[in-house]
Amino acid sequence: MIFEQIFNMVNVGIVILDRDLNVRQWNRWMETHSKISGNEIIGKSIFHFFPSLDAPWFKRNCKSVLAFGNFSFLSQKLHKYCFPLKPVNTFGIKFDHMQQNCTMGPLRDQTNVVEYIFLMVHDVTEVAAYEQKLIEMNIKDALTGVYNRRYFESRIEEEFERHKRYKRSFSIIMQDIDYFKKINDTYGHQAGDFILKSFSTSVMSRIRAVDIFARYGGEEFCCMLPETELVSALSVAEDIRKRIEHTTFEFKNTPLNITISQGVSEMKPDTSCAESLLKKADDALYEAKRSGRNRVLNK
Amino acid sequence: MVKVILIVDDSPIARKMLKNSIIKYKEFDIIEAVNGQDGVDKYTANKPDLTFMDLTMPVMNGYEALQKIKEIDKDSLVIVLTADIQPKSLASVMALGAFTVIKKPAKPESIQTIIEKAELKLKAMRG
Amino acid sequence: MEPNLNDIFSSDEKDILQEIMNIAFGNATADLAQVIDIYVVLSVPNIKVIDIGDLPHYIKQNIPSSENTSILQQKFWGEFRGSGILVFPQTSGKDIAGILDDQFSDDGFTLHRQKTEILLEIGNILIGACVGKVSELLGTFVTYSPPHLIVDDSEGHNNLINSFEENQTAIVMKTIFEFENKNINGFLMILTDNESIDWLRHALQNFMESYE
Missing domain, CATH: 3.30.450.20 (PAS domain)
Incomplete structure (x- = not known):
């Protein structure tokens, strides 16, 4: 047939x-x-x-x-x-x-x-x-390739729920590149983009696979460290700070140096919601900026 | 010999199907009961040689009726008919003393085979 | 006016249909235990006739809390044709996944999608079991479209209604199912299309004739 x-x-x-x-x-x-x-x-x-x-x-x-x-x-x-x-x-x-x-x-x-x-x-x-690819576009920041704010916020909610059930500690680090506007103004936006990308790569190489690193907006980044207490989170942040301070990023033969300010907070039994945890880290970051930048503080 | 057969099933259609299958084989006195309680009452009144029992019924279900009938007459031959035939339910029905279990829908041929088996059993028991 | 089963079937035909449903769902229970290694309890099916437009109302009436329900629809085709509809109260993903003894990765992100897929797979098996057994007893067989989830909101309900012909009456055969020891239950309906009602009446008579 x-x-x-x-x-x-x-x-x-x-x-x-x-x-x-x-x-x-x-x-x-x-x-x-x-x-x-x-x-x-x-x-x-x-x-x-x-x-x-x-x-x-x-x-x-x-x-x-x-x-x-x-x-x-x-x-x-x-x-x-x-x-x-x-x-x-x-x-x-x-x-x-x-x-x-x-x-x-x-x-x-x-x-x-x-x-x-x-x-x-x-x-x-x-x-x-x-x-x-569509899913990645939806959860990742187009410029740096790290997670975006929306994804970060959904994951921190999940982690918060997990904490309520299993009492596992976790910490977050809020990071901000110091005087970022100056880089943009002096060397142009391409240089600024390059710094954002280089900074992201540098942080990614320091943190663990389970950590969630995201671009929170502009030059502000955020890192969630599951199963991590405040002391350890502070030492990670300090490590990143030193690393960035001592790295010279080279953009089209122009050496660029940056520093970052960071605020750290740890999930506590009395933390009412994920948002208030973020707020604490953000407050600490504000303090770090106000007291001279290039430093790590916690709340 | 099997002379009187009792059919216990709440569904008129199920009773009719079974009755037709039995009659196809041979003529018997057939008594019908519409639930477990009715079945126990009619069993007591008529002392059938063979009982066909459905399991899912209102008022009194087949498990309970089977148990009651076995209490009245431990040698009674009760054949359970059920659509949900699986090791678990099979074991519990056999433990209650059912003669055998047949899967619904029962083919006329398998009804005849089972009546033949029951006749042999009765012969052996009554000598 | 409420449509009535008596307008469609004679009382004999109604009894035959009820008995076929009893047998079919009983057979399905027994075979499901073999297929998914879990005892699924199916209640004695209830048969009634409704207007398609009343379907969402009917579904709502039948679930204790109408919030967050998963509704699944699967069409079947043949002489006997219609839809299988499965209504699952929302349960956690873990409970649902627990019905099937598969290993799934829990990386948070894909879990939600997997939960949906697991629901679809369970629904496919449950609907197939019941529709398959009914078809077998009626001396026919059917083919299936893939099942899909219906969002439990007014738009989802409209889509469900629109998937039927307008002003259609449907014969609904409903059973409540429960996965033993899993604390998961819901209900399953088989809805027949208008077109298959004549065929169904014929098939019921044929079924009975084979016992006469």
Whole structure:
């Protein structure tokens, strides 16, 4: 039958499994992307070639197809992929595996009894990459690439809730680049942007992966340190202060030196809300500015 | 020999389905009860040779009715019909002394098989 | 005037439909225990007829607190056609994830999205189980569209209503489900389209004939 060619012509992976989850059909798309030929896999258990499918979620969905004639929609959002395949176009794509939406459904015999499971595999890597980019745009500052204020505020709320439940301490550092306006006025906005980026990179290299560092607005930055008491937070801030003070940033052959002022506050049992914690750090930062800049104070 | 059969089910359709399946096999005196309590009363009054019992019923459910019937006559043969057949419910029904459990919807053939089995059992018991 | 089940079905047909529902939902309970390793208690289904326009009101009536409810809809197609609707009271993501014994990363950001996806997967299985068993008993089979979440606000309700034909009456088969030991419950409805009512009447008679 000429029409049967469709099975191998479509740009979709098609797999047919029997009730014991042995492979009965394996189309050309699957052969191409898995590098496993139909001859090799047909008649054998799918788990033999793809042990990662030997998991509750996959078996549950197979069972629901067999028991109810159900259709299952295995979304990329939850499962990332069913089959660990290489992405087709690696250009600009950060995923290790092809991202997939998979659909499962029943194939019935003449008496309507479900005899086989079909699986269709759709490559959605590009859509997923695009979506990831949108998410990043939504939570990150375009200039510096660090988190934006909105994301920071949502995370500090979460951390505040966690503190209420588990009594874990955490601290925040508010940072402001001293005399930033002067850099802009003297060397231009490009130089100012360069400083913001360089400063961000420098802080990022000092803090831990669990810490949340964000551009709060203008030349003001904020850092949340989970599981960190005031003493440790102060020493991190002092470390950053020294580091920045002793670094010469070079912008188009012009050496630039900056200092920063910082205010630190720690979450206490009597802190009423996340906002008041921020306010305390901000007050401390104001004090640091007022008493001469290039220093760390706490409240 | 099985002569009198009691059907306990609140659904008139379920009773009709079962009755038709039984009649297809052989003629019996069939008595119907509409809930567990009615079932126990009709059991006491008619002493059927075989009882078909639904589980989910108003007034008195099948579990309780089964228990009561077994108290009245520990040798009574009660066949439980249920759509929700799984190890857990199966075990509890068997522990109460059910003769066997059949999954709903019951095919006429499986009803006939079960009546044959019950007849053999009765023969063995009554000698 | 309130539509009435008696206008659509004879009393015999009504009884057959009720018994088919009892059997189907009982079978579904048993098989669900195999599929998701959790005992799901499904109540004896209740059948009634409503105007589609009254659906949001009907949903509201049936949930204790109407705040933050997740409503999920999945269409099914075939001789028997309509929608499965699942109403979940809002529970924490962890409870929902706990129904499925999968490992999910909790990095805060993706958890919310995953919760939605888990809801959709559970809904897909529950609706599929009930609709699948009913179809099986009626001697047919159906295909499904992917389930989607309906936002529980007036716009979401409008979208739900608009997904049906105007002035349609629907047969609603409702069951309350509860995941044993998980303290998660909700209700599930199967709504049939106008078009399948004639077919349904026919299928009910066929079902009964096989026992005559």
